Amino acid sequence: MQTISIGELAELSGVASQAIRYYEKEKLMPAPQRTDANYRRYPVDAVARLQFIVHAKQWGFTLDEIRELLILQDANGDRAQAKRIAEEKLHKIREQIKHLSRVEAVLSRTLIECTGEGPMQEGCPIVEAIADKADERERNH
Amino acid sequence: MQTISIGELAELSGVASQAIRYYEKEKLMPAPQRTDANYRRYPVDAVARLQFIVHAKQWGFTLDEIRELLILQDANGDRAQAKRIAEEKLHKIREQIKHLSRVEAVLSRTLIECTGEGPMQEGCPIVEAIADKADERERNH
DNA sequence: CTTGACCTTAAAGTTGGCTTAAAGGTTATC
DNA sequence: GATAACCTTTAAGCCAACTTTAAGGTCAAG
Numbered sequence: 284m285q286t287i288s289i290g291e292l293a294e295l296s297g298v299a300s301q302a303i304r305y306y307e308k309e310k311l312m313p314a315p316q317r318t319d320a321n322y323r324r325y326p327v328d329a330v331a332r333l334q335f336i337v338h339a340k341q342w343g344f345t346l347d348e349i350r351e352l353l354i355l356q357d358a359n360g361d362r363a364q365a366k367r368i369a370e371e372k373l374h375k376i377r378e379q380i381k382h383l384s385r386v387e388a389v390l391s392r393t394l395i396e397c398t399g400e401g402p403m404q405e406g407c408p409i410v411e412a413i414a415d416k417a418d419e420r421e422r423n424h
Numbered sequence: 425m426q427t428i429s430i431g432e433l434a435e436l437s438g439v440a441s442q443a444i445r446y447y448e449k450e451k452l453m454p455a456p457q458r459t460d461a462n463y464r465r466y467p468v469d470a471v472a473r474l475q476f477i478v479h480a481k482q483w484g485f486t487l488d489e490i491r492e493l494l495i496l497q498d499a500n501g502d503r504a505q506a507k508r509i510a511e512e513k514l515h516k517i518r519e520q521i522k523h524l525s526r527v528e529a530v531l532s533r534t535l536i537e538c539t540g541e542g543p544m545q546e547g548c549p550i551v552e553a554i555a556d557k558a559d560e561r562e563r564n565h
Numbered sequence: 566c567t568t569g570a571c572c573t574t575a576a577a578g579t580t581g582g583c584t585t586a587a588a589g590g591t592t593a594t595c
Numbered sequence: 596g597a598t599a600a601c602c603t604t605t606a607a608g609c610c611a612a613c614t615t616t617a618a619g620g621t622c623a624a625g
Contacts, residue, residue: 290601300602305583320591322602342527346582366538373531376524383521386483390514397507407503413480413493431571441572446613461621463572487612 286316286324296333303333311336311350313357344372427457427465437474444474452477452491485513 293300306312312332315323332353339349348368355365393412434441447453453473456466473494480490489509496506 288602299584301585302583304604309582318591318602320602322591340582342531343524362538366535369531369535369538373528373535376528376531380521380524380528383484383517383524387514387517387521390483390510390517394507394510394514397503397510407497407506413476413483413485429572440614442615443613445574450612459572461572463621481612 285327287327287329289323289325292325292329292333295330296337298333298337306333306336306346309346309350311346311353343376348372426468428468428470430464430466433466433470433474436471437478439474439478447474447477447487450487450491452487452494484517489513 287295289300289303292298293303296303298306303312307314312329315325315329318324335353336346336349339352340346344352351368352365355361355368389412397407428436430441430444433439434444437444439447444453448455453470456464456470459465476494477487477490480493481487485493492509493506496502496509
């Protein structure tokens, strides 16, 4: 079986060598074989595993969540658990979208009102929108 | 003029004393008067300023951005600058919403497909959605 | 006059996800 | 055989926005 060095793996995956060692410490990457000189040698499919990590990060999964998913894969575990993790993530994402959408709505409305003229004192709509009973519009979080 | 201690201010604003000292160090709160024993004494409207900070944080503004807004208010500065700060923030918020919406779309579609039955190996839709060319669907960020 | 609740400062710790540095061992090339 | 480009480990640093700890000084109550 062909193996590659950590530098080659870094090159192929686009993940820095030190980050790869960090993932090993954090149990996202399994500890690979070593040469006589104690150098890491990775199987080629380590590239796919790293890319899975990179992609999951782009999707907004944390390393903790990614580790959970990887453990399920490694253990050939129950798909229902993977579904649960994804459902929790989906819920969190929807909450974030809700929150941001409310902020977006008020902020864009405020910016339409705001001519951007005159001094700040007495009635800059932006400042007032923030200062004014923000908790009525924004109760969660 | 009536003044209050840092503990009273913390009580009234819901912001911990140490956080208030931190805001002072970070130039979000002005350094208040001191008693002979070197205790801080705040004017009552310090409560409103702290609440402005709290609200702005709830809106997703960072302390750096809040400092900018406060400086404008303190200097009675140009409203156009406040508008620019808010516009930049709005842009960032819209980018975040876009990103999250794409993730939400794929993840919810995936979860509908996924029965949650069977083992992980060969074709768990969740794992495949993450592993599969995630960068084609998700180019930004 | 002592207990305890408050206040002071500076410094270190927290979280997440790394990066950078320090101090060294190995391997490939000239 | 020397130089450079790898590799190794551990430890420290970074970001934001604090919190916690340490080691004190002050003040009101009993």
